[in-house]
Amino acid sequence: MKKGCTISALLIALFAGLNLADGVRRTPPPPREPMGRPTNHVMRQEARFATLRQALQRHPVRGTLGYLTDLPPDQLAADPKGKEDYFLTQFALVPWVLDARKADGPWAVANLRTAGSEARIPAGFHVVEDLGNGVLLLRKGPP
Amino acid sequence: MVFGALFSAWVLGCLIVAHLWTRAVRSDLPLVLPLGLIVGLGVSSALFFLASLVFARPALVGGALEFTLAATAMWRRTLRRPEAPPPPIPWNHRMTWAQWALATVFVQAVVVAAVVAWRAYLTEPYGGWDGWAIWNMHARFMLRAGPAWPDLLAAPPLNWTHPDYPRLVPASVARLWSWAGIETPAAAGLVSIAFAAALVALLVAIVARQRGRTPALLGGLLLLGTPFFVTFSSNEHADIPLAAGMLAAAVLVILAGENTANRGLWLLAGLVTALTSWTKNEGLLFTVVLAALVCGREWRTGGSRHAGFFLVGLAFGLLPVGVFKLLLAPVNDLMAAPLGPRLAQLADSARHKLILASLWRDLGRFGEWRVLPYLAMALPYFSWQIRRPLVGPERTIPALIALMLAGFYGVYLLSPQDLTWHLDSSLVRLLLQLWPLALLGWSLTVPSGDPVEAGGPHWRWKLPVLVVANILTAAVLVVALTGQLAANEFAAKRSGTARLAVTLGEGWFGIERLGDARWAWSSGDATLFVQATGEGRGFPAKLQFELRSLAPRQITIRAGGTVLWSGAVPVGATPVELSIRKFSDGAMRLEFSTDAPGVREGPGDDARALAFALYEVRLR
Numbered sequence: 001m002k003k004g005c006t007i008s009a010l011l012i013a014l015f016a017g018l019n020l021a022d023g024v025r026r027t028p029p030p031p032r033e034p035m036g037r038p039t040n041h042v043m044r045q046e047a048r049f050a051t052l053r054q055a056l057q058r059h060p061v062r063g064t065l066g067y068l069t070d071l072p073p074d075q076l077a078a079d080p081k082g083k084e085d086y087f088l089t090q091f092a093l094v095p096w097v098l099d100a101r102k103a104d105g106p107w108a109v110a111n112l113r114t115a116g117s118e119a120r121i122p123a124g125f126h127v128v129e130d131l132g133n134g135v136l137l138l139r140k141g142p143p
Numbered sequence: 144m145v146f147g148a149l150f151s152a153w154v155l156g157c158l159i160v161a162h163l164w165t166r167a168v169r170s171d172l173p174l175v176l177p178l179g180l181i182v183g184l185g186v187s188s189a190l191f192f193l194a195s196l197v198f199a200r201p202a203l204v205g206g207a208l209e210f211t212l213a214a215t216a217m218w219r220r221t222l223r224r225p226e227a228p229p230p231p232i233p234w235n236h237r238m239t240w241a242q243w244a245l246a247t248v249f250v251q252a253v254v255v256a257a258v259v260a261w262r263a264y265l266t267e268p269y270g271g272w273d274g275w276a277i278w279n280m281h282a283r284f285m286l287r288a289g290p291a292w293p294d295l296l297a298a299p300p301l302n303w304t305h306p307d308y309p310r311l312v313p314a315s316v317a318r319l320w321s322w323a324g325i326e327t328p329a330a331a332g333l334v335s336i337a338f339a340a341a342l343v344a345l346l347v348a349i350v351a352r353q354r355g356r357t358p359a360l361l362g363g364l365l366l367l368g369t370p371f372f373v374t375f376s377s378n379e380h381a382d383i384p385l386a387a388g389m390l391a392a393a394v395l396v397i398l399a400g401e402n403t404a405n406r407g408l409w410l411l412a413g414l415v416t417a418l419t420s421w422t423k424n425e426g427l428l429f430t431v432v433l434a435a436l437v438c439g440r441e442w443r444t445g446g447s448r449h450a451g452f453f454l455v456g457l458a459f460g461l462l463p464v465g466v467f468k469l470l471l472a473p474v475n476d477l478m479a480a481p482l483g484p485r486l487a488q489l490a491d492s493a494r495h496k497l498i499l500a501s502l503w504r505d506l507g508r509f510g511e512w513r514v515l516p517y518l519a520m521a522l523p524y525f526s527w528q529i530r531r532p533l534v535g536p537e538r539t540i541p542a543l544i545a546l547m548l549a550g551f552y553g554v555y556l557l558s559p560q561d562l563t564w565h566l567d568s569s570l571v572r573l574l575l576q577l578w579p580l581a582l583l584g585w586s587l588t589v590p591s592g593d594p595v596e597a598g599g600p601h602w603r604w605k606l607p608v609l610v611v612a613n614i615l616t617a618a619v620l621v622v623a624l625t626g627q628l629a630a631n632e633f634a635a636k637r638s639g640t641a642r643l644a645v646t647l648g649e650g651w652f653g654i655e656r657l658g659d660a661r662w663a664w665s666s667g668d669a670t671l672f673v674q675a676t677g678e679g680r681g682f683p684a685k686l687q688f689e690l691r692s693l694a695p696r697q698i699t700i701r702a703g704g705t706v707l708w709s710g711a712v713p714v715g716a717t718p719v720e721l722s723i724r725k726f727s728d729g730a731m732r733l734e735f736s737t738d739a740p741g742v743r744e745g746p747g748d749d750a751r752a753l754a755f756a757l758y759e760v761r762l763r
Contacts, residue, residue: 004522005590009241011519012361013248015512016368020255022513023370024624030265031631032646032674039631042269064298087276087303091269094280095288099300 042088049092051131052109056096059107059128059137065096066103068110068120068138073101085111110136145330148322149184149337151206152315155213156183162216163407173348174394177341181391182411184337184384185418186212188314189463192285195317196471199289202321238356240605245360247613251620252367253343258624259370260336260377266630268328270335270379278379279331280304281313286320293471307472309464311422312381331379339376342387343367346579349394350586354531362586365520369510371575381423382572388419389429390579393540396437399449400536409449412437413456420464424475425576427464428550429543430457436539436546480559489556498555501566502548509571510578520585529590540584544577630654633661633671636684636762640677643684643723643762648672648732652751662691664756666741671733671757673723684723689716689758693742698755701734712755723762 031039038044056065067089069082076082089111090098098109103122110121112134121127126143127136157179161168168175190208194201238246269275281304284292296306312334319330343366351359366372376383392415399408416433419426434457441450488494507515524530533540551573558565628635628644631654635644647654650669654661673686690698690712699709700721707721723731741752 004525006241008519008522008589009245009357009361011522012364012368012516013245015514015516015519016252016364017248018514019368019370019510019512019516020252020259020373023259023373023511024255024627026370026511027259027262027266027374028627028632029262029629032629032644033631040267040269042267042275064300090301090304091275091280091283094283095292095295097295097298097300101300 042091045085045088046092048133048135049089052129052135052137053093055129055131055137056093061096061107063097063107064099064105065093066105066108066138067098067100068103068108068112068122069100070112070114070120072120076100085113106140108138108140110134110138112136144323145319145327145333148319148330149333151209152183152187152318153180153337154183155187155209155216156180156185158213158216158220159183159186160411162220163411165405165407171352174345174352174398177345177348178391178395178411178415180337180341181345181387182415182418184315184334185311185388185415185421185460187318188311189421191318191321192310192314192463192467195285195292195314196290196466200321202318205318206322240609242356242360244609244612245357245364247609249347249360249363249367251613251616252364255620255624256367256373256376259373260339263374264332264336264377267378268332270331270377273381274331274335274379276303277305277308278312278381279316279328281306281308281310282316282320282331283326285310285313285317286326297471297473302473302476305476307424307468307475308381309421309423309426310467311418312379312384316379332377335379335383336377338384338387339372342383342390342579345387345390345394346583346586349397349583353397353537354587354589358586358589361589362582365516365582365585366579368516369512369575369578371509371511371571372578374511375575380572382576385419385423385426385429386576386579388415388422388426389576390583392416392419392429392433393543393580393583396433396453396536396539399453405449406452409452410456410459413453413458414460415456416453417457417460417464420461425547425551425573428554429547430461432543432546432550433539436542437536440536440539477554477558477560485557485559488558491556494556494562497562498552498566501570502552505570505574509574520589523590530588531590533584533588537584537587540580540587544580544584547577628661633663633688633757633760634686634762642676644674644676645686645760645762646672646674650735652753660758661760662756662758664751664753665735665737666752667737667754669735669754671735673726673731673733673762675726675729675731683725685763686721686723686760687719687763688760689718690755691716691758692755693744693753694739696737696739696755699736701736702731707733716758 033039038047067086069076069086071079071082076086086098086100089109093109099105103125108122108125112120121136121138124140125138126141128139129137131137157175159182160175160179164171164175187205187209190212191201191205194204194208198204267274269279281296284296288295295301296304315334316331319334320326323330343363346366347359347363350362372383392412395408395412395415399405399412413434416430420430434454437453438450441447441453510516551570555562555566555570629646631646633645633647633654635642647663648670650665650667651663652666654663673684692698692712692714695711695713697709698712700707700719708719710717710719721733735755737754739754741754743750744753
């Protein structure tokens with residue numbers, strides 16, 4: 001029986017080595033971005049919305065904010081990429097709560113990726129700050 | 144400061160464990176240290192959570208509470224009578240050469256696993272989907288919103304982030320951020336890795352204590368040889384912390400049951416069991432199951448006082464869970480759906496079949512193994528009679544695993560979610576949670592050969608062989624790890640300290656791999672970078688690759704407005720060679736443009752429109 005235990009020990013050591021080697025192969029060093037841009041999508045969204053966060057702190061913004069994107073709210077729920085973008089924006093803008101389904105509050109955030117999406121800005125809202133890259137801070141009422 | 148905050152939680156945990164440890168701590172240090180880390184992170188997170196409900200800067204109040212608790216534990220420990228030594232360790236002889244060999248393999252596995260975990264962290268600093276969308280999101284609310292965080296997090300638009308999930312991980316991360324004064328993702332990664340490290344150390348320590356070094360090292364190797372565990376260890380989910388808590392609770396129940404004078408260990412076992420409920424909702428199931436098993440066993444064997452101490456520890460540990468679940472958290476999404484239709488699902492045979500089929504499938508793949516370890520694990524049991532039977536409270540382990548699996552089965556049966564999606568998105572993680580417990584059970588029962596005394600004439604040649612083998616293995620590991628291409632690199636060339644690398648820019652679908660082959664398809668115009676680092680920079684160099692396309696097209700490659708190559712690319716491979724001369728700013732941008740749109744790769748809605756591809760990229 002000692003032989004069985006020895007073979008088992010050798011196999012376990014060998015299999016652990018093979019499995020770890022495969023883990024190394026499947027986990028390469030992290031991407032190296034030549035222009036210093038974050039390679040991780042969460043970090044990229046953080047950087048994209050950093051100025052908006054500062055703008056929200058500058059303005060007396062409280063409560064839930066509307067969230068506007070290239071897709072209307074009913075299509076956003078069925079679009080995995082759009083939903084992930086919404087979740088990432090929420091992660092970047094904590095503690096403000098973003099509501100993609102309605103924009104009846106005084107403030108809203110626009111996250112526009114495609115040209116021409118500005119037409120989605122609802123009537124009655126105006127751009128308080130255009131922070132670039134399709135990121136806008138909107139407020140209800142006359143400019 | 145992030146490390147300081149983690150260290151202080153560890154010290155607090157060690158003092159609490161040492162205070163409740165009813166035998167000499169020094170000889171049990173390999174057990175006390177990992178247990179201290181798990182308990183410390185759990186207790187400090189609970190104190191931070193309670194302080195965060197009242198104070199905008201909870202670090203100060205939480206820290207004061209931690210200090211008070213640590214001082215009390217230390218003071219009370221000094222009042223204790225001299226401790227009894229722990230039960231003697233029957234296997235405590237000198238290590239054999241085979242054990243030395245196994246130990247060196249284990250150490251190398253630890254180093255490689257640490258490199259893999261570090262890389263996984265660097266690739267996703269805020270963790271995978273659940274890491275940022277749930278656990279780190281909750282941590283941010285706890286830190287940034289002040290005492291209003293429970294109301295904000297319970298807002299209906301945030302239902303998707305599961306605001307009812309327990310708070311151990313978010314509070315631990317928020318505590319580290321708060322102490323450090325900066326929201327570095329390293330804090331979240333550190334908490335995640337700390338639990339994984341404590342888990343490995345605890346598994347090895349308890350098996351070494353109960354069975355000896357060989358089963359302990361084999362158990363540790365099986366865990367480190369589970370790629371999903373290693374890559375997930377820094378992924379900032381709560382599954383590894385939960386697995387660590389469950390293992391710690393089982394270990395404490397085993398130790399507490401060793402003799403009759405273990406009041407403190409029973410209290411600690413109850414406390415740690417409750418911490419699993421503070422980590423994840425599955426921990427609530429674990430708490431109920433373990434409490435039932437402990438109470439049933441102790442009452443049956445006349446140890447109802449022990450069960451009482453266990454329940455006191457449990458009640459104490461469940462305080463923050465109760466405050467959170469009963470007063471602050473919204474209803475869980477699985478519980479919110481009407482019960483009637485869900486009860487009807489119990490009789491749906493298709494659901495039973497789907498759950499069992501998924502369980503069978505995921506038992507073989509949850510570890511993401513290249514080689515399944517099950518056969519090697521089963522080999523020693525071919526002679527069933529010589530297995531080591533589980534004794535005393537060790538018998539709790541198989542019952543615990545079986546009842547947890549039964550509980551998961553019931554939850555899936557009653558789930559209001561789409562069952563296929565629910566199983567595909569969670570079952571592998573549930574199995575990973577139970578894997579350390581299964582390894583503990585295996586390590587405690589596996590027959591091991593008789594130990595051979597160390598020393599003797601054989602050591603004369605075995606020692607140099609062992610040393611040389613280790614040096615060679617370490618050299619191979621260093622070369623393999625340092626020579627590996629980064630995730631977005633196509634090719635690299637080293638010359639002295641200089642390194643040239645080709646990386647993808649914009650306009651690509653990402654690098655695809657099959658074996659050693661790498662290629663990338665573009666969606667249209669795209670950019671490629673040649674990066675240079677180090678002294679000398681390795682110039683001049685030749686960049687060689689093949690261009691392929693699904694339809695004939697013209698492709699032009701420019702650098703800084705100068706055309707480097709232009710030509711017709713038919714269907715098939717077109718070899719290209721570019722001269723890379725020295726550039727000044729660290730990276731050379733190659734712009735690829737094409738005159739024709741992409742061709743859809745297939746008929747489905749998800750089919751990509753592919754323009755051209757790079758294959759066989761080399762730097763010479």
